[in-house]
Amino acid sequence: MKARQLDQDRYYAGVPMVSYDLIKELVLAVVASGVVVLLFALGLSSPDVPSATIKGWATADPVDFVTTATSELAGTSPSASYGPPYSDGSDSVQAIGPFAPQRWAGNSIHLDAAQEFVLGPLGTVSADDPTLSQAIATYEGASTDQQQAWLSAYSDALANATAEDGSVKVAAGQYGPVPVLTAKLLSLARSGTLDGLLLASPRFYQTNYTTPLLFLGDGTYFANLAEQQHLLGSQWGMMNETGNYPGQSWLWLYTLWYQVPPFNTALNADLLVILTMGLLTTLLALVPFIPILRDIPRWIPIHRFIWRSNDW
Amino acid sequence: MDSPATYVHWWFILISLPSLLLILGMVVLFAAAVLARFPRHGALVEPAQPQEAAVEPIPSDSNWTRRLRVALARRWPGRQLLPDRQPRYVASWVYLFGVGAIAALLWIVVSGVILVFFGPVWWHVTSAGRLVNSIHFWSVQLFFVCLVLHLWGQYFMASWRDGRALTWIVGVAIFVVAIGAAFTGYLSQQNLDAQWIAVNSKDAVNSTGLGSFFNVLGYGQMYGLHVMLLPVAVISLVAVHVLLVRLRGVVRPIDHPAKVDRADSGEVRQ
Numbered sequence: 001m002k003a004r005q006l007d008q009d010r011y012y013a014g015v016p017m018v019s020y021d022l023i024k025e026l027v028l029a030v031v032a033s034g035v036v037v038l039l040f041a042l043g044l045s046s047p048d049v050p051s052a053t054i055k056g057w058a059t060a061d062p063v064d065f066v067t068t069a070t071s072e073l074a075g076t077s078p079s080a081s082y083g084p085p086y087s088d089g090s091d092s093v094q095a096i097g098p099f100a101p102q103r104w105a106g107n108s109i110h111l112d113a114a115q116e117f118v119l120g121p122l123g124t125v126s127a128d129d130p131t132l133s134q135a136i137a138t139y140e141g142a143s144t145d146q147q148q149a150w151l152s153a154y155s156d157a158l159a160n161a162t163a164e165d166g167s168v169k170v171a172a173g174q175y176g177p178v179p180v181l182t183a184k185l186l187s188l189a190r191s192g193t194l195d196g197l198l199l200a201s202p203r204f205y206q207t208n209y210t211t212p213l214l215f216l217g218d219g220t221y222f223a224n225l226a227e228q229q230h231l232l233g234s235q236w237g238m239m240n241e242t243g244n245y246p247g248q249s250w251l252w253l254y255t256l257w258y259q260v261p262p263f264n265t266a267l268n269a270d271l272l273v274i275l276t277m278g279l280l281t282t283l284l285a286l287v288p289f290i291p292i293l294r295d296i297p298r299w300i301p302i303h304r305f306i307w308r309s310n311d312w
Numbered sequence: 313m314d315s316p317a318t319y320v321h322w323w324f325i326l327i328s329l330p331s332l333l334l335i336l337g338m339v340v341l342f343a344a345a346v347l348a349r350f351p352r353h354g355a356l357v358e359p360a361q362p363q364e365a366a367v368e369p370i371p372s373d374s375n376w377t378r379r380l381r382v383a384l385a386r387r388w389p390g391r392q393l394l395p396d397r398q399p400r401y402v403a404s405w406v407y408l409f410g411v412g413a414i415a416a417l418l419w420i421v422v423s424g425v426i427l428v429f430f431g432p433v434w435w436h437v438t439s440a441g442r443l444v445n446s447i448h449f450w451s452v453q454l455f456f457v458c459l460v461l462h463l464w465g466q467y468f469m470a471s472w473r474d475g476r477a478l479t480w481i482v483g484v485a486i487f488v489v490a491i492g493a494a495f496t497g498y499l500s501q502q503n504l505d506a507q508w509i510a511v512n513s514k515d516a517v518n519s520t521g522l523g524s525f526f527n528v529l530g531y532g533q534m535y536g537l538h539v540m541l542l543p544v545a546v547i548s549l550v551a552v553h554v555l556l557v558r559l560r561g562v563v564r565p566i567d568h569p570a571k572v573d574r575a576d577s578g579e580v581r582q
Contacts, residue, residue: 231508
C-alpha cells in the first residue's frame with residue numbers, strides 16, 4: 001500500500017497551494033449557522049398543531065364516529081379488511097402481479113377490529129351497567145348472519161342520521177343491540193375515556209399507538225383535519241407542513257409521482273412509487289459509473305464558474 | 313403561524329408558500345454561490361514535497377496494535393486529516409455547503425440531546441422547550457438545504473473523478489439515511505402532523521413488507537430509532553465521508569491540464 005500523504009502530494013503536484021485553516025472554517029460555519037437557526041427559531045417558532053383525539057372526534061362529528069364504529073363491528077372498515085400486517089384481509093394489499101412483499105411477513109399484528117375498537121373497551125366498563133352487559137351478551141350470542149343483518153340495517157340508517165345533544169338519532173329499525181353498543185361507545189369517547197381504553201394492555205407502560213391511530217384513520221373526521229392542513233397525498237401532503245411553515249421539501253420527487261399517471265390512479269401506487277424511487281436513488285448513487293449521467297457536468301459548464309482558470 | 317399556509321396551485325402542482333420560498337431561495341443561493349467571486353486567497357505557500365523516506369513502513373511483527381497504528385497513520389497522516397493548506401483552485405462559495413451541513417448537523421444534535429433529556433412532552437408545554445424544538449426544526453431545514461446544495465455542487469463538479477466514487481456513494485447514503493432520521497423525527501412530534509404522517513405513511517411501508525418490523529404507528533419504536541440508531545448512522549456516515557474527502561483531497565477542476573494515469577493511484581503526469 002502506498003502512503004496516502006505521498007499519493008495526495010503527487011495528486012497536487014504542480015498545483016499552486018494556499019494557506020487554509022480547516023478548524024477556523026468549521027468554527028465560523030457553526031457560529032454562522034447557529035445565528036441563522038436561532039433567528040428563525042426566535043422569529044418564527046415551529047409548527048405544533050395539537051393532536052387529534054378520540055374525544056375530539058366523537059364530540060365534533062358523532063355520526064362519523066358511530067358510522068366508523070359500526071363498520072369496525074361489521075368488519076368493513078379499512079383497518080378490519082386491510083390485510084397484512086394488521087389482519088387476514090386483502091383490501092389494502094399492494095402487488096405487482098405475483099410480486100406482493102406485503103404478504104411475506106404475514107399478519108403479524110393480529111388486529112381484531114371489532115374486539116379492539118368496540119367490544120373490548122365496552123366489555124371493560126360493562127360490569128356496572130346491566131343494559132350494556134345484556135347488549136354485549138345479545139350481540140355476541142347471535143349468529144354471524146344475524147349480526148351482519150343488524151349491522152347492515154344500522155349502517156344504512158346512519159346514512160341519514162342526525163346528531164342531537166351528543167347522541168346519534170336514526171330512523172326506527174331492526175338493529176338488535178347495535179344502537180346500545182354504539183351509543184355507549186360514543187358516550188365513552190365523548191368523555192375521553194375511550195382514548196385511554198384503546199391504549200389499555202396487560203402491561204402498565206404503553207408506547208404503541210397502533211390501535212387508536214388506526215381507529216382515527218378509519219373515520220372521515222381525521223382525514224378532514226389533514227385536508228384542512230393540505231396533508232393528503234393528493235395535495236402533495238408529504239412535503240407539506242401543518243401551519244405556515246416549510247415542509248419536507250426534500251421529498252418533492254417522492255410526492256410528485258403520486259400526482260401523475262399511472263401512479264395517481266393505481267391501487268398499488270405506494271409500491272410502484274417506492275420501487276421507482278429505489279431505482280432512481282440507486283442510479284444517483286451509481287452516477288460515477290453511468291455514461292451520460294456522469295458526463296453531463298462536462299457539457300453544462302457550471303464548473304467553469306466554480307473553478308476559474310486564473311485560480312489554478 | 314399555526315394557521316394553514318397560503319398554497320400556490322399551478323397546473324398539477326400544489327405547494328405551500330413557505331416551501332416554495334424555501335426552494336426558490338435554494339436555487340438563488342446556489343446560483344449566487346456559483347457566480348459570486350470568492351474572496352482572494354492569501355499568499356501562496358510551498359507545496360509539500362513527497363518524502364518517501366518519512367513514511368513509516370507497516371511493521372512485519374505480530375503486534376496488532378502497532379500494525380493498526382502505523383496503518384492508520386499512513387492512511388490519514390496528521391497534516392492530511394487537519395490540513396493547513398489547500399489547492400488554490402478551491403476558491404468558490406460552493407465549497408461551503410458541505411461544512412454548512414456539518415455545522416447544521418451539530419445544532420441538530422445539540423438541540424436534539426436537550427429535547428431527549430427533558431422528554432417528548434416538554435417542548436409542547438414550556439416556552440423554553442418550544443424554543444429548543446424550534447432550533448431543532450430550523451437546524452433540520454438548514455441541514456437539508458446545505459445537503460442538497462452540496463449535492464448539486466458536487467454533481468456539477470463531477471467530484472467522483474480520480475478515485476472518489478466511494479465518497480460520492482457515501483454522500484448519497486447520508487442523504488437517504490438522513491431522510492429516514494427526519495421521517496422518524498416527524499413521527500415523534502406527538503401532534504397532528506405526527507399522527508397523520510404515521511397513518512398516511514403506513515400504507516407505503518406496509519406495501520414493501522417492512523410494516524411487520526418497522527411499525528410507523530408504534531411511537532416507542534419510532535422515537536428510539538430517531539434519537540439513537542439513525543443519528544448514530546448519520547453521524548458515522550458523515551465521519552466516513554469526511555475521512556474519504558481528507559484521504560483523497562479535493563478533486564481537480566474538470567479542465568485541469570494534469571491528467572491522472574490510473575484513477576485510484578493519485579499519480580499524475582503533467
